[in-house]
Amino acid sequence: MLDDVNDTETTRVRPARTAHTSPPSLNGPAAPLPGPAAPPPGPVTTGGVLSPLGLFTVLLGAALPLVDFFIVNVALPTIDRDLAAGPAMLEMVVAGYGVAYAVLLVLGGRLGDLAGRRRLFLWGVAAFGLTSLACGLAPDAAALVVARVAQGAAAALMLPQVLSTIQATTSGPRRARAMSLYGGTAGVSSAVGQVLGGVLVSADVAGLGWRAVFLVNVPVAALAVPLALRTVPESRAPRAGRVDGPGTVLLAAALVTLLLPLTEGRAAGWPLWSLVMLALFPFAAAAFVAAERRVERAGRTALVPPSLLRIASARSGLGMIVPFCLGFGGFMFVIAVALQDGLRYGPLAAGLALAPLCVTFFVSSLAGPRLVARFGRRVVVAGSLVQGLGLLSLGVVAATGWPQVSVPGLAAAMAVLGLGQGCVLPVLLRVVLSELPPDLAGAGGGVMVTTQQAAMALGVATLGTLFLTLEPTAGIRGGLLAALGAQLLVVVVTTAMSRRLPRRLV
Secondary structure, three states: OHHHOOHHHOOOOEEOOOOOOOOOEOOEOOOOOOOOOOOOOOOOEEOOOOOHHHHHHHHHHHHHHHHHHHHOHHHHHHHHHHHOOHHHHHHHHHHHHHHHHHHHHHHHHHHHHHHOHHHHHHHHHHHHHHHHHHHHOOOOHHHHHHHHHHHHHHHHHHHHHHHHHHHHHOOHHHHHHHHHHHHHHHHHHHHHHHHHHHHHHHHOHHHOHHHHHHHOHHHHHHHHHHHHHHHOOOOOOOOOOOOOHHHHHHHHHHHHHHHHHHHHOOOOOOOHHHHHHHHHHHHHHHHHHHHHHHHHHOOOOOOOOHHHHHOHHHHHHHHHHHHHHHHHHHHHHHHHHHHHHHOOOOHHHHHHOOHHHHHHHHHHHHHHHHHHHHHOOHHHHHHHHHHHHHHHHHHHHHHHHOOOOOHHHHHHHHHHHHHHHHOOHHHHHHHHHOOOOHHHHHHHHHHHHHHHHHHHHHHHHHHHHHHHHHHHHHHHHHHHHHHHHHHHHHHHHHHHHHHHOOOOOO
């Protein structure tokens, strides 16, 4: 179990050498990336163990892109009125961020392995703050879309460094607690984004309206940069090769041909370009897999090393993350539409309806290490069953009380749902990273978060399409009940797959 890991296994991180490069700064990297004539990469260098304040800092950075992925949802109607954006532009405000974010995550992880994870974290946080400012000041819809794409790219630079820094600078019980907190942050941030978005739009702070949902990131990023400089130790992969250029291009092609039509195609009426891109996806994915196998056989560093998926814990954990995040992403989309269009909740009420889910998700995430230490993978099985109970309860409330369902009337079902989900996702994140060697920490973190994002996009495309297709004939309640039933089937799948997890979760 993770709590029993010997501290001598401290991710094989060696103390920093007496002679070392100057500390990273926001003015540029302290040393250039290794090139053809550069000496072979040395062992991992680190300034020490991640302190509690350092952990808070990296988790703060992790929360920014996750909150921002959802915070914009409740602001879209206001953006439309203010900028005359239209449906296509509104879709791009969401999709531009999500696609750029997912496509560049693995590359962000590899760059952190190469150039230093704290350095890339600093650059990512600073860029995220600046691009958030650009979003908040955007004069028209086109400028907002461009700023959102840049914001997604900054998020992809920042987020993979969080997981790899935790992996490289903690061990034993400290790592177990840190991973549980990361898992809690990852899950809760999705719901908190919609809660915070509703509060900010309703409050209309200083007359900013929707712009506040972006500008709120600026002071947070400004706080995170000096904190990271003081509290986050630097680390690098022990054997980091050069960036895999062909692999990067092919992975980007595969993800774009999958995610762009899924996020834009439905709203556009599935035009020909979206169908062509979906048809190209299997070929792009196959070309990427073949290229990565060739790179690894040649002894070079692949962007996504195939050997990563030969590690049983990584393979089983990623396999379960796909259906879990598919259901979670679809649920968050469907419930947001149902609350606002079906029950006529305002932005604030729609956000507050998710607050019980946030609280119980975080509480069960914190309890994760002790539960796993005692019950092993049975924690995931139990969490899946409790999640299913929460979905059933929510379905009963919707079926019997519609359309007079109040925010307090949803609270119990939402709390049960969050309790179950918080027992699943943080444990799966720990499983994926538990046995990765240090030189795969950045790539592993990037692959894991990319898997989460792609699965959430698939959830919106599948459960969201089911809901929107049934809405004209069955009504919003009928569409919601169908989507909840489909997610229950997903829960059955995750419960069955949990038997493939390692018995002892390390």
